[in-house]
Amino acid sequence: MVFKAHEENIYGLVVAADGYTIATCSDDKTIKSWDLRYESGSQPRLNFNKVFDVILNDVAFSPDSRFIALGCNDNSICLLSRKTGQLLQQFSVHEDAVYCVRFSPDSETLISSALDNSIFTWDISDLQNVYSPQPIKQLKLHRVGSLHQIILSELIMYSRTTCCAVK
Numbered sequence: 001m002v003f004k005a006h007e008e009n010i011y012g013l014v015v016a017a018d019g020y021t022i023a024t025c026s027d028d029k030t031i032k033s034w035d036l037r038y039e040s041g042s043q044p045r046l047n048f049n050k051v052f053d054v055i056l057n058d059v060a061f062s063p064d065s066r067f068i069a070l071g072c073n074d075n076s077i078c079l080l081s082r083k084t085g086q087l088l089q090q091f092s093v094h095e096d097a098v099y100c101v102r103f104s105p106d107s108e109t110l111i112s113s114a115l116d117n118s119i120f121t122w123d124i125s126d127l128q129n130v131y132s133p134q135p136i137k138q139l140k141l142h143r144v145g146s147l148h149q150i151i152l153s154e155l156i157m158y159s160r161t162t163c164c165a166v167k
Helices: none
Strands: 010-015 021-026 030-040 043-051 056-061 067-072 076-081 087-092 098-103 109-114 118-123 135-140 147-151 156-159 163-165
Touching (some): 021 056, 030 056, 030 067, 076 098, 076 109
Parallel strands (some): 010 056, 056 098, 098 147
Antiparallel strands (some): 030 043, 056 067, 067 098, 076 087, 098 109, 118 135, 147 156, 156 163
């Protein structure tokens, strides 16, 4: 199946644990959630289409299927409801564009990395009582280059020019 999802470059794509829900984020400042089980013409069914005021660089589903995280070009991380796309929280601590967001396997921690070579971990286990979340840990890499991917199982950071592993 080939379908047109966005008007500009797609920067993030993620498949949910259910195997049929995907989300995409783009240079066109939108996140779209799709259900691949159902088609409308030649397109999968669109669960929601949310427009932001900023370019979206990365997208991740929480393993428990409650949240979608977005890494944004304005140095922030947005946490959305997976079902509705409603913005639940926005975190702004990075000093440059956020290019990678990932959840821990238990969905209680969100990890973000940015072009400022920093990595933050966020406790999102009790969002009801957290109005302005603060990072619980910070790692700052003193290297030239930018972080682009985090793989939680090993916490491996990939840079444009170097690769290092932190355990």
